[in-house]
Amino acid sequence: MQTEVVLLQRLHLDLLLSQLQAAGYQTVGPVVRDQAIVYDRIQSTADLPMGIGDIQGKGSYRLRSRDDAALFGYVVGPQAWKKYLYPPRQLLMRAEQNSRGLQITAPDQEVPKYAMIGVRGCELKAIQIQDRVFLEGPYSDDFYRERREQIFILAVNCTEPGNTCFCVSMEAGPAAGPGYDLAITEMLETAEPCYLARAGSAKGAELLKHCNPSHAPATLLEKENALWTAAAAQMGRSLNPEQASAALKSGYESTHWKDVGERCLSCSNCTLVCPTCFCSGVQEVTDLAGTSSERWREWDSCFSLNFTLTAGRPIRQSPGARYRQWISHKLAFWQDQFDQSGCVGCGRCITWCPVGIDLTSEIEALNALQTKT
Ligand code: SF4
Ligand code: SF4
Numbered sequence: 001m002q003t004e005v006v007l008l009q010r011l012h013l014d015l016l017l018s019q020l021q022a023a024g025y026q027t028v029g030p031v032v033r034d035q036a037i038v039y040d041r042i043q044s045t046a047d048l049p050m051g052i053g054d055i056q057g058k059g060s061y062r063l064r065s066r067d068d069a070a071l072f073g074y075v076v077g078p079q080a081w082k083k084y085l086y087p088p089r090q091l092l093m094r095a096e097q098n099s100r101g102l103q104i105t106a107p108d109q110e111v112p113k114y115a116m117i118g119v120r121g122c123e124l125k126a127i128q129i130q131d132r133v134f135l136e137g138p139y140s141d142d143f144y145r146e147r148r149e150q151i152f153i154l155a156v157n158c159t160e161p162g163n164t165c166f167c168v169s170m171e172a173g174p175a176a177g178p179g180y181d182l183a184i185t186e187m188l189e190t191a192e193p194c195y196l197a198r199a200g201s202a203k204g205a206e207l208l209k210h211c212n213p214s215h216a217p218a219t220l221l222e223k224e225n226a227l228w229t230a231a232a233a234q235m236g237r238s239l240n241p242e243q244a245s246a247a248l249k250s251g252y253e254s255t256h257w258k259d260v261g262e263r264c265l266s267c268s269n270c271t272l273v274c275p276t277c278f279c280s281g282v283q284e285v286t287d288l289a290g291t292s293s294e295r296w297r298e299w300d301s302c303f304s305l306n307f308t309l310t311a312g313r314p315i316r317q318s319p320g321a322r323y324r325q326w327i328s329h330k331l332a333f334w335q336d337q338f339d340q341s342g343c344v345g346c347g348r349c350i351t352w353c354p355v356g357i358d359l360t361s362e363i364e365a366l367n368a369l370q371t372k373t
Contacts, residue, residue: 005221006213008184008195010071013045016154016182019210020115025152028084029117030074035063037077039084042117045071056162056236056347058356069193072118072186075162076346080275081123082130084114085147088299092143092282096292115152119180121173122165122344124155126275128179132338133278152203155180159227163236164347166360170241172344174231182207185224196224237350237360241331241341244363248332251366252324260362261320263355268301270349270357271326276342279307302326327359 017027021043029042032049042048048071055062056075066073091107119127127148134144155176158167167173176183181204184195196216199205271277281300286293300307303322308315316322334342343359350358 003198005216006197006208006211007216007220008197008211008213010045010192010195012211012213013071013184013195015211016207017042017044017115017117019207020152025113025115027115027117030072030077032063036061037063037074038079039077039081039116048072048118049074053160054162056164056351058164058350058358059353060356061351068188069191070186070188071193072156073160073188075158075160075165076120076123076348078273078348078352080273080346080348081116081119081127082275082278084112084116085127085151086130086134086141086144086278090143090297092295092297094292094294098291111146111150113150114147115154117154119153119155119176120158120167120346121155121176122158122167122170122346123275124153124176124179125167125170125172125344126346127153129276129338129340129342129344130278132340153180153182155183155200157183157185157224157228159185159231161231161235162347162351164350164358166235166237166239166345166347168232168235168345169237169239170341170343170345172346175228180204185227187220187223187227189220189223194220196220235345236347237345237358239331239343239345239360239363241335241343243367245332245335245341247363247366247370248328251370252328254366254369256362256366256369257320257324258318259320259365260323260357261318263357264303264319264323265355266303266305266319266322267354268303269352269354271301271303272299273348273352274330275346275348276330276344277301281307302329323357323362327362331359331363 020027027042028039030037030049031040031047037049050071051066053064053066053073055064094105096103134141157176158174180200184197187194199208279300280297283296284293302325305314330342
């Protein structure tokens with residue numbers, strides 16, 4: 001595998017995209033839609049959000065114009081890559097009553113082959129966390145596996161973290177860790193950005209060969225290193241995962257949950273934007289004659305009142321109890337379950353919470369309350 005760092009220009013990125021498309025990949029990446037950066041199909045670098053950045057804060061997100069031609073000069077938006085590997089709606093099976101009796105069939109769907117362009121370090125780690133949920137243990141998920149086995153990941157190392165980011169605390173960035181096929185760093189030294197690229201797999205190395213790339217000069221490598229160091233120092237927030245886990249375990253009965261419950265709308269935004277959340281529900285959809293039905297899996301959330309409907313009533317009735325469940329699983333019990341945190345510090349749940357609830361501040365408040373008592 002090629003591990004050297006090479007220098008690419010924008011035309012090389014277009015060449016990589018066409019090579020991926022020729023190999024049968026659907027190339028998906030960041031695009032501007034409805035005043036946000038979301039992930040959708042892209043054909044070439046012309047579809048990327050050139051010269052667009054964003055400003056994020058608690059419950060706020062705005063696009064801004066940059067004064068350069070950066071293609072990847074934004075922080076993560078409201079969508080996570082999970083929508084490609086674990087779609088919001090998935091047909092599980094069909095059942096039909098006919099002259100031969102009840103016929104159950106598995107969906108005959110073509111499995112898309114995605115090349116994900118612009119995956120950040122925190123997002124790559126989130127995919128690896130979902131891998132553990134969907135692929136490990138006695139009940140792995142074939143729908144996820146089929147998609148996951150054929151993706152191509154082009155990661156983009158982050159050099160400008162946002163105000164709600166804390167990936168450094170969660171050891172998930174700013175540079176992408178292992179698991180990518182190709183990783184690039186966008187360098188904005190000149191009017192036309194250039195890219196330092198590394199292959200992380202044989203597929204990535206093979207693809208790079210088509211660009212006939214030149215070696216990256218040492219001066220650019222030094223600058224890249226300085227950018228990563230600066231990015232790590234510019235995180236908008238921080239969290240100590242061990243302290244958070246301890247505070248949550250000892251603060252189960254804290255009065256703080258009542259306080260959060262008075263602010264939380266139970267809207268589920270935080271779970272839907274979170275790249276690691278994976279809860280779902282199952283819906284049966286029958287035809288009017290009652291002779292056939294489809295079973296669909298749909299994203300659900302631990303903030304939905306009926307998510308824990310048991311023996312006719314929900315177990316977690318108050319918003320505070322539901323918030324406690326979410327944050328405790330994410331930052332404490334996930335650790336016990338998977339030996340790692342369920343949070344990668346992407347900050348989406350902070351940005352997209354309509355009332356600005358920030359899990360790092362909630363941990364601080366819980367800690368402060370426990371110190372006082
Ligand atoms: S809990 Fe919030 S910060 Fe952590 S991974 Fe999920 S959305 Fe990102
Ligand atoms: S914490 Fe915020 S985003 Fe999450 S359910 Fe409550 S109000 Fe909605």
